Amino acid sequence: MTLDPVHFKAISRLAGRVQRSVDEQEHREFAETVWSEWLDPLVDDGTRVVEPLGDQRRRKVDIEDVALEADRFPTRHGLDSGTINPTTFKNSLVVDVAQAAMSRVPSELDLHRARTMVIAVHSNDATVAFPDDWSMDDEGYVRQRLLHVPQVDRSMTAVVHELGLYLAEITHARDNADVVEDLLVMDGPIYPKGLLTWANRDPELSELLREEEQPQRIIQSYVRMVERFIERDVPLVGFVKNPASRLLTRTVRQREGNAPWLNDAAFFSQVLERGGFEEGVWERETDALTFTNWFVSRGGTDGTLSATDLPYGVDRVRDPREYEVTFSMVYDPRTDTIYRVEAPRAFTEDADRREALLRQVLKGIAAERGPPEAVAKADSLAKIGSEETAALRESLEGSFDSELDTDYDDDRWGAFDY
Numbered sequence: 202m203t204l205d206p207v208h209f210k211a212i213s214r215l216a217g218r219v220q221r222s223v224d225e226q227e228h229r230e231f232a233e234t235v236w237s238e239w240l241d242p243l244v245d246d247g248t249r250v251v252e253p254l255g256d257q258r259r260r261k262v263d264i265e266d267v268a269l270e271a272d273r274f275p276t277r278h279g280l281d282s283g284t285i286n287p288t289t290f291k292n293s294l295v296v297d298v299a300q301a302a303m304s305r306v307p308s309e310l311d312l313h314r315a316r317t318m319v320i321a322v323h324s325n326d327a328t329v330a331f332p333d334d335w336s337m338d339d340e341g342y343v344r345q346r347l348l349h350v351p352q353v354d355r356s357m358t359a360v361v362h363e364l365g366l367y368l369a370e371i372t373h374a375r376d377n378a379d380v381v382e383d384l385l386v387m388d389g390p391i392y393p394k395g396l397l398t399w400a401n402r403d404p405e406l407s408e409l410l411r412e413e414e415q416p417q418r419i420i421q422s423y424v425r426m427v428e429r430f431i432e433r434d435v436p437l438v439g440f441v442k443n444p445a446s447r448l449l450t451r452t453v454r455q456r457e458g459n460a461p462w463l464n465d466a467a468f469f470s471q472v473l474e475r476g477g478f479e480e481g482v483w484e485r486e487t488d489a490l491t492f493t494n495w496f497v498s499r500g501g502t503d504g505t506l507s508a509t510d511l512p513y514g515v516d517r518v519r520d521p522r523e524y525e526v527t528f529s530m531v532y533d534p535r536t537d538t539i540y541r542v543e544a545p546r547a548f549t550e551d552a553d554r555r556e557a558l559l560r561q562v563l564k565g566i567a568a569e570r571g572p573p574e575a576v577a578k579a580d581s582l583a584k585i586g587s588e589e590t591a592a593l594r595e596s597l598e599g600s601f602d603s604e605l606d607t608d609y610d611d612d613r614w615g616a617f618d619y
Contacts, residue, residue, distance in 0.1 A: 225483060226478060226481075228461045228462075228471065229471050231461065232462075232468055232471040232472050233472070235449075235453060235468070236259075236472045239453070240252070240253065240257060240449075240496070241253055241257050243449060243452055245448075245452045245455075245500060248499065248500070249499065250448060250452065250498065250499050250500030250501075250504070251448065251449060251496050251497070251498055251499070251500065252496065252497050253494055253495070253496055253497075254494065254495040254496060254497050254527055254546075254549060254550075254555070255494055255495065255552060255555075256494060257493075257494055258493075258494050259472065259473060259491060259492070259493055260491065260492055260493075260494075261475070261489040261490065261491045261492075262489055262490050262492075262563055262567075263488060263489050264488060264489060264490055264535070264567045265567075267490065267560070267563050267564050267567045268564060268567035268568040270560065270564050272561065272564065273557040273558075273560055273561040273564075274383040274384040274557070274561055275382075275383055276305060276306065276307065276381075276382050276383045276384070277305070277306045277383065277384050277385075277386060277561070277565075277573070277574070277575040278303055278304065278305050278306075278377075278380070278381045278382075278384065278385045278386070278575060279303065279304040279305075279306075279385075279386050279387075279388060279573075279574075279575030279576045279577075279578055279579030279580075280301070280302075280303050280304075280370065280373065280374055280385060280386070280387045280388065280579055281301065281302060281304075281370070281387075281388035281389070281576070281579035281580050281582070281583040281584075282299055282300065282301035282302075282317075282366050282367075282369045282370035282373070282583050283299070283300060283366075283580075283583040283584045283585050284297050284298060284299040284300075284362060284365060284366050284585065285297060285298045285585050285589075285590040285593055285594065286362065286590075287357075287358035287361045287362050288594055288597065288605065289358075289605070289606040290597070290598070290601055290603040290604065290605060290606055291603050291604050291605070291606045292601060292602075292603035293324060293325045294322060294323065294324050294601055294603065295322070295323040295324075295350075295357050295358060295361050296320065296321065296322050296323075296361065296597060296601075297320075297321045297361045297362050297365045297366075298318070298319075298320050298321075298365070298585070298593055298597075299318065299319045299320075299321065299365040299366045299368070299369040299370075300316050300317065300318045300319075300369060300583055300585065301316065301317045301318075301369040301370045301372070301373035301374075301583055302315070302316055302317075302373065302579055302582035302583040303315065303373060303374075303377050303380075303579060303582075304575050304578030304579040304581075304582055305380075305575070305578075306574050306575045306578065308578075311342075312377070312380060313578075313582055314339075314342045315342045315343070315344075315373075315377070316339075316342065316343045316344070316345075316373075317343075317344045317345070317369045317370075317372045317373035317376065318343060318344070318345040318346075318369065319345070319346060319347075319348050319365045319368050319369040319372075320345075320346075320347050320348065320365070321348045321350050321361045321362070321364050321365030321368075322347060322348065322349060322350060322361070323350040323352075323353070323357045323360065323361050324349075325352070331347050331348075331349035332346075332347055333346065333347065333348070333349065334346065344372065344373075344376065348364060348365060348368060348415075350364055350365075350415075351409060351413045351415060353405055353406075353409060354405060355403070355405055356402075356403055356405055356406050359402075359406070360406070360409065363393075363395040363396055364396075364415060364416065364419065366395070367393045367395065367396060367419050367423075368419055371393070371419060371422040371423055371426060372422075374387075374426050375422065375425075375426060375429075378426065378429055378430065378433075379433075381430075381435055381437075382435070383435065384435070384436055384437070384438070384558075384561065385430065385435070385436075385437040385438075386437075386438055386439075386440050386562075386573060386575045386576050386579075387437065387438070387439045387440065388440060388442070388572070388576045388579050388580055388583075389439055389440070389441060389442075390439045390441055390526075390543060391423075391427065391437065391438070391439040391526065391543055391544065391545060392420075392423050392502070392505075392506055392526070393419060393420055393423055394502050396410070396416050396419060396420055397420070397502035397505050397506075398502055399416070400502075400505075400512075410513060411512075411513065416513070417513045417514050417515065420506075420513060420515055421514070421515050421516070423506075424506060424515055424516075424517060424524070427524060427545050427547075428517070428518055428519060430548075431519065431523060431545070431547045431548075436544065436548040436554065436558060437544065437545070437548070438542055438543065438544040438548070438558055438562070439541075439542070439543045439544065440540065440541075440542060440562065440572060440573065440576045441540065441541040441542075441543065442540060442572060442576075443466075444464070444465065444466045444530075444539065444540070444541035445464055445466065446464060446465045446466070446501065446503075446541075447464045447465060448465060448498065448500040448501050448503070449465040449468060450462050450463075450464055450465055450467075450468055452500075466530075466539045466541070467539075469493065469530040469532070469539055470532060470537075470539045472493075473491040473492065473493070473530065473531075473532035473539070474491070474532060474534065474537075475489070475491060475534065485534055485537070486534060487534040487535055488534075489534070490531060490532065490533055490534075490563055490566060490567060491531075491532045491534070492529055492530065492531040492532065492559065492563065493529050493530045493531075494529065495527050495528065495529045495549050495555050495559075496527065496528055496529070497525055497526070497527050497546065498525075498526045498527070498528055498543075499525065499526075503525075503526040504525075504526075506524050507521050507522065507524040507525040507526070507546075508521070509521065519547075522546055523545060523546055523547035524545055524546070524547075525545065525546040526543055526545070526546075527543065527544055527545070527546050527549045527555075528541050528542060528543040528544075529541075529542045529543075529559055530542075531559075531562065531563065531566060533566055533570070533571075535570060536570065536571070538571075540566065540572075542558070542559065542562050544558060561573075
C-alpha cells in the first residue's frame with residue numbers, strides 16, 4: 202500500500218479544484234442540438250463529410266424482443282486477427298506474430314481450425330535474408346509466411362504490428378471468401394484503418410505508405426475483397442467494438458471552439474442514452490437497445506478509398522459510391538457501451554437490406570450482451586493469450602538465438618506489450 206488515506210483525501214481535494222463551466226445537463230442539451238441541426242449534412246470545409254442515408258432518426262428496440270427475433274441471415278461468418286504485440290530482441294530484430302481466423306454460426310469445425318499466420322520481422326541489418334513465400338502446415342489447415350518489414354527509423358513497432366495484422370486478416374478473408382454464404386461480420390472496420398492513418402500519424406509513416414509496395418498491396422487487397430463480395434451479392438459489415446473516430450467532434454470544435462466529448466462515440470452515447478435527471482443525477486433506462494439510422498461517412502480515413510482520385514496506386518473496378526463507408530451507432534444501456542456497425546454503401550443503399558443487416562446485429566448484441574456470436578467466436582479463435590504469448594516469445598528467443606530486449610519496466614511489471 203503506497204497511498205495512505207491522507208493521500209487519497211489530498212488527491213480528492215486537488216481534483217475538486219478543477220472547475221467545470223458546463224454541467225452534464227448542458228452537455229446533453231448541446232448533443233441534442235448537434236444531433237438535430239448539424240448532421241443533415243455535416244459539412245467540413247465545403248465537403249459533406251457525414252450525411253444520413255435515408256431519414257435521420259433515433260430508434261429503440263426492446264432487448265428481450267429483438268433477442269428472440271428470427272435470424273435475417275441463416276449463416277453468419279466472423280473474421281478477426283490477433284497478435285502477440287511487437288517484441289524486440291537484443292540482436293535488433295523487432296517481431297510480431299499475427300494469426301487470423303474465421304468463425305461460422307452455426308459452427309463448422311474445419312473452418313474454425315484453419316489459420317493464416319504471419320511473422321512480421323524488422324531488422325536493421327540489411328544482410329539478413331527473409332524467404333517471402335507462403336507455406337502450409339497442420340495438414341493444410343495453416344497458411345503461413347515470414348514478412349520482412351521495410352526499414353524505418355522511429356515507428357518500427359507500429360509498422361511491424363499493423364503490416365502483420367492486416368496481411369494475416371486480408372489473406373484469410375481472401376482464401377475463405379467463397380465459404381461465406383449469407384453474411385460476413387468483420388471484427389473491426391471494413392478497411393485497414395490502421396494503415397490508412399499512416400498518412401497523418403507521422404511523416405515517416407506517410408512516406409512509407411507512399412513509397413512502399415507492402416502496405417499498398419494490403420490496402421488494394423481490401424478493395425478487392427469488397428469488390429468480390431459485391432459481385433457475389435453477399436453482404437459484409439464491420440463491427441467496431443471501440444469506435445475512436447473524432448471526425449464529428451473535431452468538426453464541431455472547429456466551428457464552435459469547444460466540443461465536450463472525447464470522441465464521436467461519446468457524443469453518440471449521449472444522443473442514444475435514454476433516461477432523465479432525478480435531483481440532478483442522471484438515471485439511465487436499460488430496457489431497450491437504441492440506435493441511429495445509417496450515415497454515409499466521407500471524412501478522414503473513411504473517405505480515402507471512395508475518393509475521386511485514389512492514392513497509393515490503388516485501383517477500383519466499380520462506381521466509387523459503392524465503396525463509401527456507411528455506419529450506424531448502437532447503444533447497449535446494460536453495459537453503457539456504444540458500437541459502430543459499418544458497411545460499404547453497396548450493401549446499404551437498399552433500405553430493406555440495410556434494415557436486415559442492422560436487425561441481425563441488434564439481435565446478436567441483445568442475445569450476447571456484447572458483440573454478436575460470429576464476432577465473439579472469431580475473436581476467441583484469433584486471440585493469442587498471455588500464456589501463449591510468453592511461450593511464443595521464449596520459442597522465438599531460441600529461433601533467433603537472441604534474448605528479449607527488456608528494460609526496467611518490463612522486469613518490474615512483468616509486461617512486454619507495446
